[in-house]
Amino acid sequence: MHSGGNASSLPLVGGAPEPTINQLSKPGRRASRFPKLDVPVSEINNSAIRHDKPTLPEVSEHDLVMHYSRLAHRNFAVDVGFYPLGSCTMKYNPRFADFVAGLNTFANSHPATPAAFTQGNLEVLHELEKFLIEITGMDDATFQPPAGASGELTGLLIIKKYLEENNLSNKTDIIVPDSAHGTNPASAKMAGFNVVEVSTDIRGMVNIEDLKGLVNENTAGLMLTNPNTGGLFEENIMEISNIIHENGGLVYYDGANLNAIVGVCRPGDMGFDIVHSNLHKTFATPHGGGGPGSGPVAVKSFLKEYLPGPIVNKTDNKFEWYMPKLSIGRMHGYHGNFLVALRALVYMKLLGKEGLDTLGSYAVLNARYLSSIISKVIPLAYNEPCMHEFVATVKHLKKSHKIKAYDVGKALLDKGFHSPTIYFPLIIEEALMFEPTETQTVDTLDDLAETLKVIIDELQGDDVSLESYPKNLPVGRPNELIPAKHLTVNWGDFELLELTE
Amino acid sequence: MFVPHSEIDLKKMFEELSISSLEDLFTHIPETLKLNDGLNVPPSLSELESIAEFELLESKNTPNLICFAGGGHYDVYLPQTVKSLTMRPEFMTSYTPYQAEISQGILQVLFEYQSLICDLTDMELANASLYDGATSVAEAISVAINKTKRDNVVISSGFNPNTKEVVNTLIDRNKFNTTYVDLVDYLFPEDYVFSQDDAAFVVSLPHYEGSAQDLTSIVQNAKAAGVITICYADPSMLGILKSPGSMGFDIVVSEGQSMGSSLSFGGPTVGWFATRKELARLVPGRIIGESRDSNNTKTYVMTLRAREQDIRREKASSNICTNQTLNAVGSTIHLSWLGPEGLYEIGYQAIQKASYMKQALIENGFTVLNNNTSLREFLIQTKRLAEDVILEMGSKGFLAGIKYSDNEILIAVTEKRTREQIDNYVESLMEVDNA
Numbered sequence: 033m034h035s036g037g038n039a040s041s042l043p044l045v046g047g048a049p050e051p052t053i054n055q056l057s058k059p060g061r062r063a064s065r066f067p068k069l070d071v072p073v074s075e076i077n078n079s080a081i082r083h084d085k086p087t088l089p090e091v092s093e094h095d096l097v098m099h100y101s102r103l104a105h106r107n108f109a110v111d112v113g114f115y116p117l118g119s120c121t122m123k124y125n126p127r128f129a130d131f132v133a134g135l136n137t138f139a140n141s142h143p144a145t146p147a148a149f150t151q152g153n154l155e156v157l158h159e160l161e162k163f164l165i166e167i168t169g170m171d172d173a174t175f176q177p178p179a180g181a182s183g184e185l186t187g188l189l190i191i192k193k194y195l196e197e198n199n200l201s202n203k204t205d206i207i208v209p210d211s212a213h214g215t216n217p218a219s220a221k222m223a224g225f226n227v228v229e230v231s232t233d234i235r236g237m238v239n240i241e242d243l244k245g246l247v248n249e250n251t252a253g254l255m256l257t258n259p260n261t262g263g264l265f266e267e268n269i270m271e272i273s274n275i276i277h278e279n280g281g282l283v284y285y286d287g288a289n290l291n292a293i294v295g296v297c298r299p300g301d302m303g304f305d306i307v308h309s310n311l312h313k314t315f316a317t318p319h320g321g322g323g324p325g326s327g328p329v330a331v332k333s334f335l336k337e338y339l340p341g342p343i344v345n346k347t348d349n350k351f352e353w354y355m356p357k358l359s360i361g362r363m364h365g366y367h368g369n370f371l372v373a374l375r376a377l378v379y380m381k382l383l384g385k386e387g388l389d390t391l392g393s394y395a396v397l398n399a400r401y402l403s404s405i406i407s408k409v410i411p412l413a414y415n416e417p418c419m420h421e422f423v424a425t426v427k428h429l430k431k432s433h434k435i436k437a438y439d440v441g442k443a444l445l446d447k448g449f450h451s452p453t454i455y456f457p458l459i460i461e462e463a464l465m466f467e468p469t470e471t472q473t474v475d476t477l478d479d480l481a482e483t484l485k486v487i488i489d490e491l492q493g494d495d496v497s498l499e500s501y502p503k504n505l506p507v508g509r510p511n512e513l514i515p516a517k518h519l520t521v522n523w524g525d526f527e528l529l530e531l532t533e
Numbered sequence: 534m535f536v537p538h539s540e541i542d543l544k545k546m547f548e549e550l551s552i553s554s555l556e557d558l559f560t561h562i563p564e565t566l567k568l569n570d571g572l573n574v575p576p577s578l579s580e581l582e583s584i585a586e587f588e589l590l591e592s593k594n595t596p597n598l599i600c601f602a603g604g605g606h607y608d609v610y611l612p613q614t615v616k617s618l619t620m621r622p623e624f625m626t627s628y629t630p631y632q633a634e635i636s637q638g639i640l641q642v643l644f645e646y647q648s649l650i651c652d653l654t655d656m657e658l659a660n661a662s663l664y665d666g667a668t669s670v671a672e673a674i675s676v677a678i679n680k681t682k683r684d685n686v687v688i689s690s691g692f693n694p695n696t697k698e699v700v701n702t703l704i705d706r707n708k709f710n711t712t713y714v715d716l717v718d719y720l721f722p723e724d725y726v727f728s729q730d731d732a733a734f735v736v737s738l739p740h741y742e743g744s745a746q747d748l749t750s751i752v753q754n755a756k757a758a759g760v761i762t763i764c765y766a767d768p769s770m771l772g773i774l775k776s777p778g779s780m781g782f783d784i785v786v787s788e789g790q791s792m793g794s795s796l797s798f799g800g801p802t803v804g805w806f807a808t809r810k811e812l813a814r815l816v817p818g819r820i821i822g823e824s825r826d827s828n829n830t831k832t833y834v835m836t837l838r839a840r841e842q843d844i845r846r847e848k849a850s851s852n853i854c855t856n857q858t859l860n861a862v863g864s865t866i867h868l869s870w871l872g873p874e875g876l877y878e879i880g881y882q883a884i885q886k887a888s889y890m891k892q893a894l895i896e897n898g899f900t901v902l903n904n905n906t907s908l909r910e911f912l913i914q915t916k917r918l919a920e921d922v923i924l925e926m927g928s929k930g931f932l933a934g935i936k937y938s939d940n941e942i943l944i945a946v947t948e949k950r951t952r953e954q955i956d957n958y959v960e961s962l963m964e965v966d967n968a
Contacts, residue, residue, distance in 0.1 A: 214845070323860075
């Protein structure tokens, strides 16, 4: 099989470990040069001034470039291979968006520049807001939250403030499914709510009877993804949102899985009051090895005045900053991750109506196809049509051959694929969660399923040492015990000997 | 767009699924929820068409304002080498390094990042980045509250007002009290008395207004009362200022923009967070550690994972998941490019040029409010409203600074500014403020 994410052409370079930049340092070398000082020298008198030079590596520019290029060669990325990583939406990131983000005043505006001089930047946010509220079915948005978890916290603080303003501070419970992302309960706790867990029914959806039992006068709201983390569409979503609303609570949409429904249906039409979107997932901005992201929050109009700000308002062809009257405050030092928002706008403009109307459909098509061919290799967790992702399980292989989801993931790495998400959602044993996204070809999907079959056959062999996988990468399986007992977290060989995981 | 399927591909996939159209994928979704006419958005643009559209949008910003604004974000020179290495697609388009075997590149860069920050601040443990400087201050305060179980937070008023707003938003003021302490002559009062109820002491180095002081004795007083001391340090000045660790601080946080990120209209940048090992369990966000693989080869991994939200859920030290890794990569490469001499020079030249500018302003009749204690950033008085002065200076090609109050402007100077730019600024300001 020959595919773009071709398994047999390994993308990473190994060899001996790369030294640290500190080990490459030699006294007297330097890469930096600056113009000569062009003003007269004055004496600096201040008790905070140091009288020695700071400790930093001393390296030549060529050594610096070789070092970080060699480290880049030891890193998997969307640009070099396929990430079937459930819940993470690792789709192709258009290069063109990086070009636009590099344009002079976009990249180089100081954040305190008055709106009069940054009308282009404000228009970017205004344009993106229009796309975003149309896609999600909401009315107003803020770009303050720099990531999804910050968007969640924003939404919860809005719920809190809204309840306070309406003299409903007795409402202190946030209901979260047992299948939810860890950020949901962590954010609810940070916002000062009690976390109440609702169970999942046998079909993989919110257990409505359980929900009815949990809802009462203390219910502040519900946090939900739809499709849920099992990749299933919550078919009773209208009933769920009605139950919460009837009890005076608000319904929050965790946008982690928005990619499945773009152009198909909208959270705003399902009864959600607050929605966050992960621009670094659904709208194709690069993940950067773990960030930056952007987690804009969109609300129904009755919540507009609670948004963190300032937000952009348009008046007579002019864009202005506006601080909502009942605003929860600020979630970021300035305007959130502006250049990430800009990249998302570029992506949306390139897709336009034809691309956005079918975005969710193609994401689901790829996942449904992959689930169909993978189900011939390992069983799926739920017997329901999946949306943009699905969960399979190897609990039978754990029983018969001690092969865990972890082992399957590690063996896949060896074949040039990123591992699917493993052990999530927590309620499914030995879970492997696949999300192909719409940008992978059918050849690559076939390739993944075939490779999965090959490795599962291989791992069941007689003399197989599971711990020896992966074998063809710059390093093997990390020793999980060492960092617990002798934690080295900087090159000063500092050890936290007393700590154990 | 970016969907790769040909008609032949679609036929194959539809056959596998026994469907005849994309709509057949959604028979389980209630009809009333479906978007029958699709979305009300403009038609798709090719890359070629959208170049013109985005260049037009970009041109609505006033171009090439010479930047004299700071307040946490500084127009420090960002070398091409740093930009192009940071934007290598293997760094830029990779996911969080959960799979250590295929993520040694990012993991090692982050290990180097943590180490560089520890060296620079004299701390023992840094995390792998937070969102920005302002949110890092709030996260540090949470650590102090969790550690001390006390409920009062002492904060110097010498902070960017936006940072204070972020703190006020993220720290639950129904449960915790925030006491803002006014600066006296632009310095934190040496004789401030801390109480046994204080969880944290938070101060900026230099202060927002640009003045700096050795904070050692104040930190000692705070620590004697059992208070966790938090320093918000300007990274581009750490080459010339005493390190926060040497002054005794427990936690150091920074707005890391000036090290490795362009101004970016404020984001994405990076929040630095470093501390001492006693607080390791309470640190928010990811931490990278050095380990060994099964062949005893050096291997970097994410560690101390039991603090994080995906494992600990509502008991996590923070809800942070996605962070600012790529900007942390930028900080790593920029600091390594600078070296000790380069980082010193950035601070030294900024201070020298600011001294020259203050002198020129004073000679031309302006009042510099904190001339003696300020370094690269300082406050001036204006006769006219600061807002109007800044707007008119803009039409002369300058971002004059940040409005501090009705008649005060905060001016920042970096190593990038030239004598000629400073002379022109002073001349323009005379015209504008005396008009």
